[in-house]
Amino acid sequence: MSPKRLSVEPSEKSRARRDQILDAAFSTFAHRGFRDTSMDEIATAASTSKGGVYFHFPTKETIFRELMRTTADRLAAKVDRAVAAETEPIARAEAGIRTVLLTFAGHRTTARLLLIDAVGAGRAFQTETALMHARFSGMIRVYLEEAQAAGVIPALDAETTARAWFGALNEIVSRWLLDEKPGRLEDSYPVLRAVLLRSVGVSEE
Amino acid sequence: MSPKRLSVEPSEKSRARRDQILDAAFSTFAHRGFRDTSMDEIATAASTSKGGVYFHFPTKETIFRELMRTTADRLAAKVDRAVAAETEPIARAEAGIRTVLLTFAGHRTTARLLLIDAVGAGRAFQTETALMHARFSGMIRVYLEEAQAAGVIPALDAETTARAWFGALNEIVSRWLLDEKPGRLEDSYPVLRAVLLRSVGVSEE
DNA sequence: AGGATAAAACCGACCCGCCGGTCGGTTTTG
C-alpha cells in the first residue's frame, strides 16, 4: 500500500489542498459570481493565501473552467444513471427531467454555477457555456430519438425540440434561483413534466 | 412650431447627442458585453469624449438600465400590437411567438442585449433581468389564460407553462446568437410553434 | 535516531494596467 516514491504524484496532502481551494472557489463563485469574486476571496475562503492558490492553479479562469467541467460531468453522469435505470422510453425522459430538477433543488450552488455564473462569466466563456448547453440538450435529443424509434412519439425535429426542453427547464430553475423567497422547485415537476410530454404528443398517462 | 424659450427642455441638439450616445452604447454593449465595455469606448463610438458622456448620464449603469428598459418596451409594444391584430386565441399566441422570433432574427443586437448581456451584466442587474423575464412570461401567461377562458386549451398552470414557453424561446434564440455560422432563425419557427402549441394540448391545425 | 538537503508548498507585499468617475477649463449656443 506504500506509495511509489519516485513518481511526482501530487502527494495526498497536496491533493487535499487543491480540493479545498476548488471547494472554496465553487461556493464563492456560486455566491458572488465569477467576475465579482477576487482571488483573495478564494484564498481566504480556502484558508490559504493568494500565493498558495497560484501554486495549484495558473489563472482564475482555469479554476472556473475546471469547476464547470467537473460539475457538468457529475450532473450528466447522474442523469445518465437515472435514465439507464428505466427501460420504457417515456419513463426515461421523465427520469431525466426529474433528476435534473431534484439535483438542482438540492444543490442551489450547483445550479447557480451552471446556469447563472457560466453565462455571466463573460465572453471568454461563451464557447464552453454553449458547449455545455449543447451537451445537455444533446442528451435530451438522444432520449427523444429513442422514443421516436420506439414509436411512442411521432416524428419531429428532435434537435430543436431538445433545445426547447432544455430552455424550459433552464428558465424554471433560473427563476427559482433568483426568487427572493422561492417555493419548492420540486413542486414544478408535475407541471413541467406534463407540458414537456404533451409537447411531443404524449398526453397524460 | 417654434419651441418655448423659457423651459429647460433638452434642446433638439442635446437630445440628438443623447441619442447618439445611447446608440453607441447599445451597439457596443451588444458586441462586447456590459462589463467589457469601457466608458471611453462608448465615448469614442459616439464621437464624443468621456466628459461629454458623463454630462448626459450620471453612471454607466444608468445607460445600461435605460437601454434595457426602452429595448424591452419596444419589443413588448411590438408584440402587443401583433397580438392585438388577431382575435382567435391560438392565432394570438402564434403571433406573439412569431413576432419575437422575427424581431430577434432581424435585430441580433437587440437579442444580445436582452438575452445575453442582461444576464452577463452581473448581480447588480439580476433584479431587473428577473423583472424583464417576468414581464415577458407574464405576457405569455395572459395569452394562455385568455385561451383557457375561451375554452380552446384545457386548464393548466399558466404561470409555469408561460415560463417554460419563454425559456424555450430564449434558449432557441440564445443558441442562434452564439452560433458561429448561424442558420436562419425564422426556420425554427414552425417547429417551435408546433412544440409549444402541442404542449398546451393544441395539435396541428 | 538525527542531521543534512533539496524539493514542494506556501506566504503576502508588491507591481501594474485598467477603468469608472471627477474636475477645471474651453468652446458653443441662445
Place this chain on the structure above:
DNA sequence: CAAAACCGACCGGCGGGTCGGTTTTATCCT
C-alpha cells in the same frame, strides 16, 4: 455674456498575477 455642452488629463481603487523569501515535507546518509 451666461448657461449649456463638451473636453481630456487626472485620480483612486481594485484585482489579477508575480516574486523573493520562508516553512514544511520527503529522502538519503551516517
